[in-house]
Amino acid sequence: MTDTLFLTSSDVADLATPAEYVDAVREGYRQRGNGAPAQPRSKFFREDPQGMLTTYAAVLPETGAMGGYMYSSGFGAVDAWFMTPLFDAESGAPLALLDGASMNPHKTGAAGAVAVDALARDDADTLAVIGSGAQARGQLHATATVRDFTDVRVYSPTPESRESFAADFDESLEASVRPVDSSTAALSGADVVITATRASEPVFDGDDLEPGTHVTAMGQYSPDKRELDAKTVANATYVPDLRERATFDAGSFIQALEEGAIDEDHVHAELGEVVAGNAPGRTSDDEITVFDSGGTGIETVAAAYLLYERAKAEGRGQTIEFAPASEALTGN
Structure with a gap:
């Protein structure tokens, strides 16, 4: 038997700051960039x-996970459930099983922030956010750790949603x-x-x-979803999280391709x-970049x-047992 840590969403909700998520995710993408x-x-x-x-899955050999x-x-439930299995990259043993719901906006926001840090101008201080849900909040929390924004504007079609979003962040961020x-x-x-x-x-005009x-x-991980118009994609240095995604489920890229605005070689690099x-x-101050x-x-x-590391250090979660196949299949 192997002891595995089970962590509920509430167990992990306050374990890491946005900046710490960004550091961890940046390191993960560095490893991806090296293979x-x-x-x-x-x-x-x-x-x-x-x-x-x-x-979806990944192996981060230097992290060891x-x-x-x-x-x-x-x-029929109009809801979602997130499970995150985590294994040791060397032994293959299960390390943890996390309820990933509360982690979701933080880790996704961190990926966006890593891209902003890598691709936005160093002097960027004005931010536009289109959307006002949990994912938009995660993006802003994380992105505010990599640039010193002074002016943030938020738009969503529902006035009450964008007003509530702005009021919450106006209190917590130094930016207006x-x-x-x-x-x-x-x-x-x-x-x-x-x-x-x-x-x-498309949620804005590329012009x-x-x-x-x-x-x-x-928000465009399906061929029929599209936040960006063909002009935006065509005029930009285009960087996806994974190169393979561009023609698999990156809706804005796929539809720009179908319209003849770009070809498959338009992918500049993976993040x-x-x-x-x-x-x-980025190679110039005038360049438009897209992540x-x-x-x-x-x-x-x-x-x-x-x-997982933080939870272990703080004694959070509970232990569950997994039987290795050698035992479970033979009964020994």
Whole structure:
């Protein structure tokens, strides 16, 4: 038998700060840039009742951990459940099983922040956020740790949502955070743009992007979802989390490809290649850059291992037992 740590969502909710998530995820992407294995998500659908099962995984050999996410959504419950198995990368033994719900916006936000740090101008101080849900909040919490923003504008179609979002962050950030009534108003003068929506159509016009802007788009991990128009993708140095994702489920890239605005060679590099120094990031102040974040096992494993180590040190969670196959299959 092997003792494995089980951590509930509440066990891990306050174990790490946004900056610590960012550091862990940056290290994970550095390893990916030097060859650590990772694959895009797999999705399985059911029509009646409507639902989806999603999985993805990564191995971070220098961290010493591997694992990923498995989550379901729908199936008549109109909800989702996140499970994160974490294994030792050397022995293969199960280290932990985490309820990954509370971790989700933090680790995804950290991936966006790593991209902003690698691709946005060093002097970026004005941020536009399109979206006001949990993922948008995670992006802002993390991104605020890598640049000194003074002005943050948030737009979402529901006035109450954007006003509540702005009020919450205006109290917690040094920056001025205010709601605006259009994506155009949000983008005016913005150095960094974050889109965190469930949109199937572009959420802003590419003509509204000013030279030198960085865009992190994290809500487009399906061929039929599209936060960015073809002009934005075509005019940008395009960096996905995983190169393979660009033509697999990166909706904005796929639809720009279908429109003839780009070809498959438009992918500049993976984020990990930029973080590891194996590919250039931004090369000029006027360059538009895009990070296409669909979610990977890289940030999941990096964040889960951080939380596992912290939980062990603080004595959180409970121990469950797993039987190795040699015992379970033979009864010995």
